[in-house]
Amino acid sequence: xxxxxxxxxxxxxxxxxxxxxxxxxxxxxxxxxxxxxxxxxxxxxxxxxxxxxxxxxxxxxxxxxxxxxxxxxxxxxxxxxxxxxxxxxxxxxxxxxxxxxxxxxxxxxxxxxxxxxxxxxxxxxxxxxxxxxxxxxxxxxxxxxxxxxxxxxxxxxxxxxxxxxxxxxxxxxxxxxxxxxxxxxxxxxxxxxxxxxxxxxxxxxxxxxxxxxxxxxxxxxxxxxxxxxxxxxxxxxxxxxxxxxxxxxxxxxxxxxxxxxxxxxxxxxxxxxxxxxxxxxxxxxxxxxxxxxxxxxxxx
Amino acid sequence: xxxxxxxxxxxxxxxxxxxxxxxxxxxxxxxxxxxxxxxxxxxxxxxxxxxxxxxxxxxxxxxxxxxxxxxxxxxxxxxxxxxxxxxxxxxxxxxxxxxxxxxxxxxxxxxxxxxxxxxxxxxxxxxxxxxxxxxxxxxxxxxxxxxxxxxxxxxxxxxxxxxxxxxxxxxxxxxxxxxxxxxxxxxxxxxxxxxxxxxxxxxxxxxxxxxxxxxxxxxxxxxxxxxxxxxxxxxxxxxxxxxxxxxxxxxxxxxxxxxxxxxxxxxxxxxxxxxxxxxxxxxxxxxxxxxxxxxxx
Numbered sequence: 001x002x003x004x005x006x007x008x009x010x011x012x013x014x015x016x017x018x019x020x021x022x023x024x025x026x027x028x029x030x031x032x033x034x035x036x037x038x039x040x041x042x043x044x045x046x047x048x049x050x051x052x053x054x055x056x057x058x059x060x061x062x063x064x065x066x067x068x069x070x071x072x073x074x075x076x077x078x079x080x081x082x083x084x085x086x087x088x089x090x091x092x093x094x095x096x097x098x099x100x101x102x103x104x105x106x107x108x109x110x111x112x113x114x115x116x117x118x119x120x121x122x123x124x125x126x127x128x129x130x131x132x133x134x135x136x137x138x139x140x141x142x143x144x145x146x147x148x149x150x151x152x153x154x155x156x157x158x159x160x161x162x163x164x165x166x167x168x169x170x171x172x173x174x175x176x177x178x179x180x181x182x183x184x185x186x187x188x189x190x191x192x193x194x195x196x197x198x199x200x201x202x203x204x205x206x207x208x209x210x211x212x213x214x215x216x217x218x219x220x221x222x223x224x225x226x227x228x229x230x231x232x233x234x235x236x237x238x239x240x241x242x243x244x245x246x247x248x249x250x251x252x253x254x255x256x257x258x259x260x261x262x263x264x265x266x267x268x269x270x271x272x273x274x275x276x277x278x279x280x281x282x283x284x285x286x287x288x289x290x291x292x293x294x295x296x297x298x299x300x
Numbered sequence: 301x302x303x304x305x306x307x308x309x310x311x312x313x314x315x316x317x318x319x320x321x322x323x324x325x326x327x328x329x330x331x332x333x334x335x336x337x338x339x340x341x342x343x344x345x346x347x348x349x350x351x352x353x354x355x356x357x358x359x360x361x362x363x364x365x366x367x368x369x370x371x372x373x374x375x376x377x378x379x380x381x382x383x384x385x386x387x388x389x390x391x392x393x394x395x396x397x398x399x400x401x402x403x404x405x406x407x408x409x410x411x412x413x414x415x416x417x418x419x420x421x422x423x424x425x426x427x428x429x430x431x432x433x434x435x436x437x438x439x440x441x442x443x444x445x446x447x448x449x450x451x452x453x454x455x456x457x458x459x460x461x462x463x464x465x466x467x468x469x470x471x472x473x474x475x476x477x478x479x480x481x482x483x484x485x486x487x488x489x490x491x492x493x494x495x496x497x498x499x500x501x502x503x504x505x506x507x508x509x510x511x512x513x514x515x516x517x518x519x520x521x522x523x524x525x526x527x528x529x530x531x532x533x534x535x536x537x538x539x540x541x542x543x544x545x546x547x548x549x550x551x552x553x554x555x556x557x558x559x560x561x562x563x564x565x566x567x568x569x570x571x572x573x574x575x576x577x578x579x580x581x582x583x584x585x586x587x588x589x590x591x592x593x594x595x596x597x
Contacts, residue, residue: 034403034497037399037402037403038403040399040400040403041400041403041404041411041414044396044400044418044468045414045417045418047465048417048418048420048421048465049417050443051432051433051436051443051465052420052421054436054443055432055435055436058435058441066441067440067441072443108332111328112328112329112332112333113329115321115325115326115328115329116325116326116329116330118321118325119321119322119323119325119326120326122320122321123320123321123322123323125323127323127326128323128326131323131326131329131330134330134333134334134338135333137575137579138333138337138338139518139522140518140522140574140575140577140579141337141338141341141571141574141575142522142525142526142547142570142571142574143526144525144526144528144546144547144550144551144567144570145341145344145547145550145567145568145570145571145574146337146340146341146343146344146567146571147550147551147554147567148344148347148550148554148560148563148564148567149339149340149341149343149344149347149564150336150340151354152343152347153335153336153339153340153343168336169336169337171332171336172332172333172335172336172337173336173337175329175332175333175337176333179329204320204321204322204325205321207321208321229422232425233425233426233427235425235426235427235528235529236526236528236529240555250425251425251426251427251428251529252427254425254427254428254431255427255431255529255533257431258431258434258533265435265438265441268431268435269431269432269435271431272424272428272431272432275424275425275428276423276424276428279423279424280420280423283419283423287416291415291419291473292477294470294473294474294477295473295474295476295477295480
């Protein structure tokens, strides 16, 4: 990145631009107002906000008043009844299950992926290379494709209709992307740091805890976010591997509300709003980590 | 303990081994992933040669399921639909996310606020998003007072749109991160050469973002196969079978008709298609070359 500091010949700094464009051509592109892009982003803002607004508005509307007006008008007589209906139908239980699944998935993914990425980056031999390629390929395995045999395996293990039946495959399918993110981060730790620690006589295990993990914080937080979102969003595994109320998670609970509240659109939308609130709360607290973590995915 | 006074020659072996853990450390992760993802994939292939209703034991039936797969007109239609859905989703999300992401990579204050708002759809699960649009597209209550989901093209476009609406923030962020890493000096040099914004976009931004495009594209391609819940909730594959993408057909064959052998044949077909597509993409773009961020800068 030494280009920035290189002195540039005066001739290049003072080009002879076409008349009328002098000031624009010298300003860096990002600072320049770009009316077309600005307009485009405003259009997308409307596309994002209209459904969210319609959802909030409808969830506050009494069911009998819903059909009367345009969904874009504010509710004539706002009420929280729909939220009460949803909260009284076991929403807390669904939320607790989902939280357990998310925490367990994140824990499993970290414990399994961090040492794996460390090996893939530092130990270049046949086996670590093969392991890395396995995960590279794994990115392309759609969960749908293995759900039938997984159903067989889960049943054989006696895990059918339990939370581990959801946790274990969800963690496995969050691993490939996690390993890719982590290897990307670990590769940026410089050789000298390992050498310095080796001179102090540190073992690989100590290096993992005192060098690799602290320096890979960015990648690790991305993995935490990614795997937590996977667990939060998971639908297929809970749909197929659970059945009863006991281990039911939020997404499946929402799906069941369709039959339960089928005609009660306001209650249905209230349940959708409620399902988003916990993760919205996390977003408000950890926005910076969340956004920069996801941004890092494409920086490679 | 080795001190700093140890001679260069003596430290060499230690240096070469510095921080190189034994490959065995990777074993738990590899075994876990193999058990829950790779073994089932192989098992799916095996089950595709059997007849199995979920109870009792799978019974070998040779190529029956595969013959059925080739003869099934729904499969041809579904393959075409899956392909079309992937292409349309890719076009829609890549174009919008690329433009939004590059725009949001700038430093103005309103961009930060707008980016935060753009992010909100990602906070809802796919199930929640599908339910939201299921309600909003209702012909009696919805925003558009037309039976959108009742027409083939309407239902298809709704799935493309709903998937895009939800995942756009992710891809926008990916492009935003990529665009921020493009050295400003390139733009300064281009501006000095008199390149306009359009020229700069096509000659600098786009080529510099090629790895980002690959990452995002792989995620979109694999992701469009997971629009399963969107399809299940929004259209149930309908009208008729006009939105029955491969994962949905697999689900119906297995968990609705209890024909797990045939479901496994569809699943195996899905794996081959998805892996083939991703491998092609990785090969074409060199995504798998283990490059770090620092190299090549």
